[in-house]
Amino acid sequence: SQTIHQWPATLVQPVGSPLSLECTVEGTSNPNLYWYRQAAGRGLQLLFYSVGIGQISSEVPQNLSASRPQDRQFILSSKKLLLSDSGFYLCAWTTGLNTEAFFGQGTRLTVV
Amino acid sequence: GIQVEQSPPDLILQEGANSTLRCNFSDSVNNLQWFHQNPWGQLINLFYIPSGTKQNGRLSATTVATERYSLLYISSSQTTDSGVYFCAVVMYGGATNKLIFGTGTLLAVQP
Numbered sequence: 253s254q255t256i257h258q259w260p261a262t263l264v265q266p267v268g269s270p271l272s273l274e275c276t277v278e279g280t281s282n283p284n285l286y287w288y289r290q291a292a293g294r295g296l297q298l299l300f301y302s303v304g305i306g307q308i309s310s311e312v313p314q315n316l317s318a319s320r321p322q323d324r325q326f327i328l329s330s331k332k333l334l335l336s337d338s339g340f341y342l343c344a345w346t347t348g349l350n351t352e353a354f355f356g357q358g359t360r361l362t363v364v
Numbered sequence: 365g366i367q368v369e370q371s372p373p374d375l376i377l378q379e380g381a382n383s384t385l386r387c388n389f390s391d392s393v394n395n396l397q398w399f400h401q402n403p404w405g406q407l408i409n410l411f412y413i414p415s416g417t418k419q420n421g422r423l424s425a426t427t428v429a430t431e432r433y434s435l436l437y438i439s440s441s442q443t444t445d446s447g448v449y450f451c452a453v454v455m456y457g458g459a460t461n462k463l464i465f466g467t468g469t470l471l472a473v474q475p
Contacts, residue, residue, distance in 0.1 A: 284460045290405075294448070296465040303460050311462075340405055346461065350394055350454065353463055355407040 254279035258343050258356035271330040273359050275343030283345040285326040290340040338363045366391045368466035376472045377441050385436040385469045387451030395454035402447045441473045
């Protein structure tokens with residue numbers, strides 16, 4: 253069966269420090285991968301999605317970037333964190349068009 | 365862009381009560397999902413339902429795509445049902461589908 257892993261679960265980082273969040277999917281190949289952010293406990297916003305290795309689409313301009321170095325690995329990064337980057341980050345995957353999306357357990361990021 | 369509105373925004377129930385949560389969307393969509401976000405933040409898949417009705421235990425969902433709404437029914441609520449319920453519409457966005465989330469309904473079930 254397919255599973256999705258995200259780490260770390262929680263992270264406290266100072267302003268101006270770099271960020272790397274990792275998401276991996278097991279049990280499937282060539283998934284579509286997504287990064288979402290949830291602020292203030294409501295409403296998930298799509299940040300990035302990827303349909304293949306090296307293919308990244310950004311939904312909103314921001315201080316973050318994403319990369320997909322391997323088929324089942326999706327990384328969210330920042331060179332210098334801002335206070336406004338705090339939030340709950342969730343990775344998701346689907347197997348293609350019109351298929352159900354599944355989410356990882358999320359990373360709670362606090363920038364101090 | 366498409367607007368996804370959920371109602372009510374907050375709901376308090378006594379254990380054992382029934383409830384109906386509503387999701388309205390402003391444009392045609394490919395599909396729709398319902399999620400339950402538990403107190404630890406995890407998103408639990410409830411239903412993947414483009415149209416019609418599905419049931420899973422005490423929960424059921426109905427989507428009327430032509431009228432652009434979906435309903436989630438919770439019967440005989442339990443304290444473990446507490447959390448935020450999201451609907452998310454599935455739209456084709458170029459290379460892939462995208463989930464556009466509603467604002468959620470915060471449900472508190474009291475013993």
